[in-house]
Structures are given as structure tokens and as C-alpha cells.
Amino acid sequence: MHVNRITRARTRAAVGLSVAALAAGATTGAGPAAAQPKAAVAAAAECSADYRIEQQLAGGTTWRMCWRYDNKAGLVLENISYQPKGEAQPIKVLNSARLGQIHVPYDDGKQEFDDLTGYNFAQGLMNLAPGECPGGTIRTVKVPDLWTSQNPNVKGLCTTTRSRGHAYRMQGDAANKVYQAQGTDLLVYTANQVGWYEYMTEWRFQDDGTVNMNVGATGSLSYEDYDAGDGRGWPIGKGAKSKATSHSHNVFWRLDFALDGSSKNTVEQYDSTVTAPVRGQQAPTTSTTRTKVTKELAADTKNYRWWRVVSATGKNKDGHARSYEIVPGVTTKYPGRSFTKRDLYFTQYNNCELFASNNPGGCNGTSVDKWVNGQTLTHPVTWMNVGFHHIARDEDQQPMPIHWQGFSIAPRDVTAMNPLTPADLAWQNGEWDPRS
Template identity: 85%
Template sequence: MRVNSNTKARTRAAVGLTVAALAAGATAGAGPATAQPKAAPAAAPAADCSAAYRIEQKLSTGTTWRMCWRYDGKAGLVLEKISYRPKGEPKPIRVLNSARLGQIHVPYDDGNVEYDDLTGFDFAQGLMNLAPGECPGGTIKTVKVPDSWNEDPNVKGLCTTTRSRGHAYRMQGDTANKVFQAQGKDLLVYTVNQVGWYEYMTEWRFQDDGTITMNVGATGSLSWDDYDAGDGRGWPIGKGASAKATSHSHNAFWRLDFALDGSTRNKVEQYDSKVTAPVRGRRAPTTKTTRTKVTKELAGDSKAYRWWRMVSATGKNKDGHARSYEIVPGPTTKYPGRSYTKHDLYVTQYNKCELFASNNPGNCGAGAGRSVDKWVNGQALTHPVVWMNIGFHHIARDEDQQPMPVHWQGFSIAPRDVTAMNPLTPAELGRQNGHWRPRS
């Protein structure tokens, strides 16, 4: 929880006051980081930025990720020009123009307070210095915070490192003579930002198979100033039932500007499957999947057997299939209290003014509104931008003290037909593409 802004200033002087929890189903484990990233060769092709703002990492399994970073005065860490080069590909494959948080919206159950942390409560200003032990085996980069309220705007606040994630695959052949297996590796990029009682961990994971996972977590303590909730709006914490910590929601938005194969003229598709009960003569139910081309701006809702993908307008893999990325939502609790949180996914036509999902500070024109739902107004999609909303209703528990265990909420985007085969396929299995036949 956090201090009520009407009674206490939310400043970085509260270093000794740790945070509240942003709890959610973990979309990804937060395992230990390992192995310091190797410096890329000076002559290697890199993202279009200077060395100080470049992240380039070749993982031990052969995949190389490249990107640029900058620090925005409201959004915090922004990653740009993101590409990866799997084994066997002749050049890097561009995935995203930019990736960043779009808002963290926190309404309290009692209706007394509501926060837009990125645009209303100086999220970016709260960038925290990281100790070496917080970036195991990695590198901590110095970030210059725009318009910093500190005497020194330079913060050692950006960690880049690698870590293992367990099995990438395992396959035993027709005989028991050989097991094919590999341990997956990730590039991990993250910052920690303090907002009053919160310390948000903004984590980006770049896997060697091309998957990108974005998570927001929080840790710390429950605010001592927030134990006045009544039954139904809070949970008793501590001895007896006299003090109830106020329940609240966390609605985290991400903004993704895709540029598959370097082009922003991507196409959006929605897939829905219908399961029909068994008919006479069949042993089991049947399932039929249909594709809907999304040509105009969309306010979409997750449901069983529904998914979306962003399709390259220019690139194909070696099998001749259009490259695409599938959007994989994480666990979410949709908050119905505001119009902009009533949908899980928004796809809008690019507008440089539309940067934050709520309380957008820019003047985007007469009648444009200041939240993402207002921007879905029927425009044709020639440069689609994806907004993902992952919510969590936080009802505190005794275990949330002291300190708060880290809790995560987030989602992934996964490659679909970006490469003709698993990019981690061992050479011995390279011929088994499509409807292959065993050798006689």
C-alpha cells in the first residue's frame, strides 16, 4: 500500500520505508541470474545507438539479442530497435520499434484514492541505485534521470545480465539410445523504481527461443498508515482483527510498437476456436479455428480459445510462412471501475501523442480523450500499436510483512513462424522439418 497523498508527501526521502505488494500469478519465474554478459565484438553489427545506450548479448545457446535503451521522464526505461538473430539466420530479425510501460493504475477499494503512478506520481523520478548483489553476474549501467529532483541525476539503476531458465526442450528418440535436451538461457534487463510505498521492478526477459516476457513486480512492506479499512474492503493484519489493510487493484499497462522485419505496416489477426460436441460417427468433440483479420482499431477481451498475433507485412521464414508474434496474456483480474481497464488488449493506430493508457499528459487533439479506450475510434490500422492490460486485486495477507515477497504480473509475446524450425534445434535433427521420413 502507499501513503495517502493528502497527508504525506511521496518523496524519495522515504528510502527507509519499503513497499507494498503488487501481487499476481507469476507469469515467469524469477530465478537467479547467472553468467556476466560477454562484451560483443567491436566489429559486430549493432542496434542504431551509441555504445553507452546499446544492449547486445550473445547467449550461450547461440541467439544474439540487440536493442537500444533510453530513459523517459515519465515512463522510465524504454527499449527500442529490438532484434534477435537465432542460429542459422543470416541477419538480425527486427521485432519491436519500442517497448515500455504504458501506465500503472492503482485504485483503492474504499474509493478514497486512485493513482496513475507513471503520469501522476513521478514513477521515473524514483529510479533506485542497485547494489552489485542485485545484479548477479551482470553489469549495472548508469542512467541520467531527466529533470531529476536529486542533486546528482546519475543513478546506477539499469541491470543487464543472463540467467538459466531450465529445460528449453527434451526429446528422446524412438530408441533409448539418445536424449536431446538443452538448458534455456535468457537476457534479463530490469530497473527498480520507488513510488511512495512501492518499489516496482520492471523486468524484461529475452529468451534464446525468441520469446519476450515483460513483468512488473513489487516488494517491500504494507503502509503503516493504511490500516483503517472496514470489513469487505480490507484484511486483518497483525494481532486480532482490529487493523485491516485496505485492499486495492494494480492495473499495469504495456505499450508495444511492433516493427517486424523492420516495417511498421504489420497486420493484426484474431483467432477463435469453437468446440462442438461429438456427432454420430465420431469418437470425440471437434474443434474448428477461424481467423479474423483486424483491420480497424480494436478493444479486445481474452477468452478461452482466443488469441491474437501480429504478422509481418514483408518478412517470411525459410518455409515461406509469414513471420509473426503471438500475444500470450498472463493471469489477470480485469478491473471494471474505469472505462480504460474494461478490456484486456487495445490495438490503436500509431499516434506519437498517445503514450499512456490513462491520464495521458499530451494534447492529442480536440475530443481525443486522455485514455486508451478513447483512442479506439475506428481508424484503419496501417501502423498498429498494442496495449496490454494485466490487472490484479491485492487483498493483503499476514505473509505480506516484513518485507513483502516479490509478486509479479505480466505477459509474453512468442515467435510464430519467425524461423522455420526451433532456433535451438541441434544440427543432428536439422533435416526433420515438416512431414519428414525416417532414413531407411
């Protein structure tokens, strides 16, 4: 960026962003043919080619989706479908997926921000240089509600592919036979500047059907937050000089599932209890119970607890209901506000319930915790809260290394076998003897 830090909007109290930061030139990175968008099949043609993402990965899996750019949430992905090899049609997974809020309270109690709805997160979309999108394509985004003197067209959306290492490895019956494959992901990401921070919003769509959602904070620490005089800062200068004020990043995601094309999904919670062995038993026993979540829920992650969103209409080739399991990430839960006291919310769909805090939609209450009021779940919306308590360190300067927070959703019975199963093992669907 061609930005002089003296003239840049340095604090969160500023409402403007640098014209140069948003209009700095960058060229589209020309990627290989595999990374270019391709025409979608009719089942996934809910948007024009300019707003369509389609990628077939090396293992044979194809992901399809539409994208748009919201004036507060930033990047929104819609009509997301997954088609592994062996499936004749795309399997719809989500109506929409996007950020629900980035809430940033400071430890000294003097500052607190809702970056999406209160601090122009979307308008801070940054131009990406070709080297930031290796092997991929940088798309031009028309950013809504930019100040009239600024260019709303930002080369700010990267779509590319990336290896993630082993997808699986298994020693075969013969000593010289090893089944292994390297996994690949479709990556979709943007960079948004808010004050001194830059947020990388990353979506990873794996060839095995898993989706990883991450936000990475980078950029730099604001020098106007230095020298916290009440002990709530960490010195990053010589001796006790320049104490950077500690703060939290509480990131919310909002997922609207539509498994098999229907929004009438159900939610299930699973809890397991481990009991010490009694006489005659060699090991402890574990019992797992399922609870159907029929009404709105504010929930917390717990050892031996997990949730899944279940299709109301579709089953895999084994006759099992398709579902996606919610896999929480590492979190530091912030207890200072009612909406950050819980890890996960399931709310009944309401088109004005869009942001987990400081929601401008005119709903009954302005935060997600207020929307859990006993409604029956016929169209559940999933909200995940992942927190990070940032106590600065010397290594945070300069620039600040990126620190990530996020979670995943993993397919559970979406396909009858591992979607990457090699052909000569395809017979082993619950079988150990190919003659049976």
C-alpha cells in the same frame, strides 16, 4: 537503502522521494565476459555503445536493442532485434517496448493513482547493489526531471543472463539417446519506488525468441492505509488490528512492433469452437476461424481466442509470414474504469498516445479506450492490460514478498524450425524420412 522510514515519503499524497533513497551508493557489478555489452553489427547500431544492449546466449541466439530512460515511462527499450543461429541477419521485432501505465485504485474509493504520469514513477529509480544483478552489469542512468538538489545519476539498470531450466527434452529413436537443452534468458530490469511500493520492471528475452514482460510489486504496505473501517481491509496485526486496505494494480504495456523492420504490420484474431461429436465421430471436433483486424480494436481474452501481429514484408525459410503471438498472463480485470474494462487494445500509431490513462500528450481523450475510434490499422500499436487485486495477508510484512503480473509474446513462424534445434535433427523440417 539508507532510509529512515519515519522521514521517508510514506503516502501517495507526498510528491517528494527521499534524497538518500535516490543517492544511496552502489557499485557496478563486474560480470563475466559473456554478460558484458559487445559491439553491435551495423544493422543494430541505432544508438551509441553506452545505450546499446547486445547479448549472445548459450544456445546461439543474440538479442540486440537500445535503451533510454523516459521522464514518465521509465525504462524504454527500442530497436529490438532477434538473431537465432542459422539466420544471417538480425530479425527486427519491435520499434519500442515500455510500460504504458500502472493504475492503482483503492477498494474504499478514497484513493486512485496513475503511478507513471501522476506520481513520479520514473524519478523513483533505485540504485541496485551488485548482489541484485548477479553475473551482470549495472548501468548508470541519468534520470530526467529529478529535483535540483538530487543526483540524477542512478546505478539502476541491470543487464544479466539467467537459466530458465529445460528449453526442450525429447527421447530419441534409441533408448539411450535423449535430446535436451537448458534455456537461457537475457534479463533487463529496474526497480522504481513509488510511495511505500517498489516496482521491479523486468524484461526477459529468451533464446527461443520469446519475450516475457513482468512487473513485480514489493516494498511494504503503507501503515497509513491500515484500519480500514468499512470492511474493505484485511487484518495483518494482532486479532482484528491493522486492517490493510485492499486495492488493485492494473499494469499496461505499450508495444510498437516492427517485424522485419517495417511498422506496417497486420493483426489477426483467431477463435476456435468445439462441437460435440455426432454419430460416427469418436471425439468432438474443433474449428478455428481467422479474422483480420483491419480497424482499431478493444478486445477481451477468451477461451480458445488468441491474436498475432504479422510481418507485412518478411517470411521465414519455409515461405511462411513471420509473426509474434500475444500470450496473455493471469489477470483480474478491474471493471471500475472504462480503460481497464478491456484486456487488449490495438490502436493506430499516434505519437501523442503514450499512456493508457492520464495521458498528458494532448491527444483526443486521455485514455486508451478513447483512441479506439475506427481508424484503419496501418501501423498498429499493442496495449496489454493485466490486473492484480491485492488483498493483503500477514505474510506481506515485512518486507512484502514480490508478486508478479505480466504477459509474453512468442514467435510464430519467425524461423522455419525451433531455433534451438540440434544439428542432427535439422533435416526434420516437415520430414520424417531423411531420404525423402
